[in-house]
Amino acid sequence: MAMNEWKFDFGCGEAVSGYMKVTANTKYDIAVGFGFMDITRVTARDRKEPGALKRDLCIPADTSFRVDVPDGNYTVSLLMGDWILPACTTLKASPGRLLLRNRTVSAGQFIRETVAVYVQGGHMNLTFSGSAPRVNALEITPAPHAITLFLAGDSTVTDQPEDGFPYAGWGQMLPQLLKHDVVVANHAVSGRSSKSFIDEGRLDVILNEMKANDFLFIQFGHNDQKPDEERATEPSTTYKKYLQQYIDGARNKGAFPVLVTSVQRRYFEPNGQLQNTHGPYLEAVRELSSEQTVPLIDLAEMSKSLFEELGAEEAKSIFMWGAPGEFAHFPGGIEDNTHFQEQGAIRIAGLISKGIREAAIWPLTMFLR
Template sequence: MSLRIVFIFCLAVWAAALPCVAKPVLYIIGDSTVRNGTGGQMGWGDPLVDEFDPAKITVINRAIGGRSSRTFLTEGRWDAVMAHLRPGDFLLMQFGHNDGGKLNDERCRASIKGIGEEAEDIVRVTDQQPETVHSYGWYLRKYITEAKEKGVTPIVVSPIPRNIWKEGRIGRSDRDYGGWAKQVAAGEKVPFIDFNNLLADRYEGIGQEKTAALFAGTDHTHTGPAGAAFNAKAMAGAIRGLADCQLGAALHPADLWLPSVFSDHMVLQRGMAIPVWGRATAGAEVTATLAGKSATTKAGDDGTWKIELPSLDAGGPYQLKVSSGAATRDFSDVLVGEVWLCSGQSNMDFTLAKTAKRSFSGATDWEKEVAAADHPQLRTFSAEWKMNEFPQRDVPGKWTICTPQTAGDFSAVAYYFGRGLQERLKVPVGLVTCAYGASTIESWIRGETLAAHPQFKDLLKNFSTKNRTFRDDPKPFLDYGVALAKFKGGKAPKNPDPFQDQHNPYVLHNGMISPVVPYAIRGAIWYQGESNMNTRKLYADLQQSLIEDWRDLWGNPDLPFYFVQLAAHKTPSVEPGGGQLTEMREAQAKSLAIPHTGMVVTTDIGDEKDVHPRNKLDVGKRLARLALVKTYGMSGESSGPIFRESAVEGNRIRIRFDHTGGGLVAKGGTLGQFAIAGGDGKFVWADAAIEGDGVVVSSPSVSSPTQVRYAWGDNPAGANLYNTEDLPAAPFRTNP
């Protein structure tokens, strides 16, 4: 490695290790019109998250149904938010719907009407505890004052109007909670959004019938998903219009927006229509131009638009230009070639170099590999680690050209896979990398897909229970905030929010997959499974669901899906026997029954002590071989030997295989890791030898054999059956 490359690499590692300037956080507090856990209902706070650029700000919605300005304080919810507030953050608050009624009843949530300083001492009938109840305005002022003391910008929002009409007009709250909220904001000199009148005007503009469709059934207070999105877009516009408030700068642009997967240096898929999508002003005309070809469409009522540009042959560089009115977005150095989705958990997230962010990484000879990684037509879009409760429209990331200065941050498996494709295909290759360490497979699948399968009912039920528990008890969020305030480095405290846990269903689909759909891809490679050991009996169904889900999302029932069977790990067994890893490999292999799939075997390149084997070169090369043969139609063998059938021949069993290539090989000597059993089911190590196109297996201690196993162990050290293409045989048992 040259001194210049060493210097540049060390500089990059040093820069990555510097403390990051934390993004500001927008905290939202309020009631069920802001965040709703009732089926069929949704508050505006959740879709508002999607109006912000996740690269600029984090949005945390801490509103909860049934709460008032008073109970948000008395239940400890405000203290929990306070524990997280940092200088530069923002606080959006909307209360009022639940502040009416008696002060001391079965809910004890009403506040004193108005904004005065009057108070009333009570003993709550709910728990016999004393409480001093204050006015609606007093509670708002408390939140504002304490937020300001933390260096936070508070924004007061008046309650949304209820769907109650009289003489062609919808009811407004100028004389009560809406008016009081405005008075408090003015008195405290903080931004105010007159959401009540803003939405009332918009509801009246579309009429009573269309307004009713925004609410949940016959409910006149709670919106459904359509109403929540309608209100969130209105809120985003109101935030954008706030004077002397920087929050609007973190919103996606209103005139023309495209997701981050469109950036300079991108690779677009050759040979198929090229989808380009985003948002613009409702009803505006949008035009996209690439390589001299243009297409035009109109943005819908919600501002969304999608254009399909005609397919192109491999080539470039081009410029992609998208315009709407005076707004334009220009993307330069655009190539057209082959694009693959690369996903999974840490073994896919494992980068070519060891970096500050991924200290567990670093492939074999990574320093040498990085120094030689000058491949300007190999590029990656690496999505940031993001999880969410709802599908998002963007994930931070950008396209990066493969150079010695950037290659260290490439997924090692994806890098070797892409390099293998490019060497043979001689076209640009793009890698859309969406991977997250320790993630389960169900975290990458849509919630509605999981819900359609009864066998996943318990997964979703357990997740729902976690969510309700976290929603109802503010203490875990409080404790997390306290721990973060004390955190000075080392292992960060764990976020207790179930929607921020990569082990849970659909959260990574929502945060990382949804934002890149429907970016045109040729296929997907997948390396995952270690985190599903406890649900391995469901894994075959889960992986099939993932494949079907992605094929449905991309509108391609034949989308190639090539996956890595888990590598050898743990201490080799002295006696024949399986384990959790063994069972997981068998579950993974069942997906080979699905058309247009392929499996890479890695039992020969694992690590006894490290779940992250360093040899990612062979993993990537074997994935590339699968794609080159099965997707691109090149000659050669795509896989190592895979068990096809067995036959008992007296005191021995003959095994035959698919994918024998030019023949079977006992690599390094006598075949090992074959075990045989008779009717008693007790396995012993067996003698095995290659005969013609098969392997015969026997043991002097088993006179009447019934079944054979090969490489049937978590770490089957000594498994050495290959084909002449140097591809290892997959583990198998003849009697599953």
């Protein structure tokens, strides 16, 4: 096996030639560099049917398989199926980045899915869940030439921590909507404005990783409205000037900037129309897009249409609105009109996908699922 390739055969018995065997008892060991984080939630089965990699499998019931790999972009190919039972698998890459959602496979059938994973911290954590998860084989290959879609933004975009589930940002849900040719590198951080993100050196981190033909999606505004000196910008002047730094930085690297207007909050007028809580910040982004000939995804307008179509009550299903006892990590309940629960973040990521298509952002349009 090449040093830059990892191939795993899941199940029972001997490994197929060229693969490392992973059984239900393969607990992660730093000395080995791979394994399940919780083997109490893993079962292995040998169906004793033909097909070297198809014969046996593991059933990882809501647990993670960790592989120590260098930081970078990777393609991950999974073989999933079961000779005698239907399978339904959801796959995420920590922290909570959705790669496959309820991928169903009929009994006796097998599929191979290839996804892209962005790794930071020296390890890849793949979390399996779903009503009937299955994994037969897994191959991990570096993808240094893949297009990287960098995200710069705030809490509505960021990878929310897994211990806050179902709290999620739309950037966390975006990978499932893109083919493995594009790797989503979500650098968005809660509480940041266009100014504080730069002042903290976060744009520099992106630009140091960025290569020609990558993309940078830029969505700020929520925290630029805040009055504190660290974050505050003025729509027609400093806000535009800070956004211009993202545009110039990407273009200097031979990459492509894309402006995204702020996603709307859930605040309605008595007549059922959504309040514009972002004021002139939205128009400032639209103006800058026109002035600098930068593609625009008008997420503010698209989310306004979605929320008004749903109505004030149904729109709660997008946001972190939960009754006491409804969300395990928020036992006392929560009423949040800004941040999304996972199902809502999936809907917003769908609007981003729609925006890519409508703005004809090439070649991303070719890589939409």
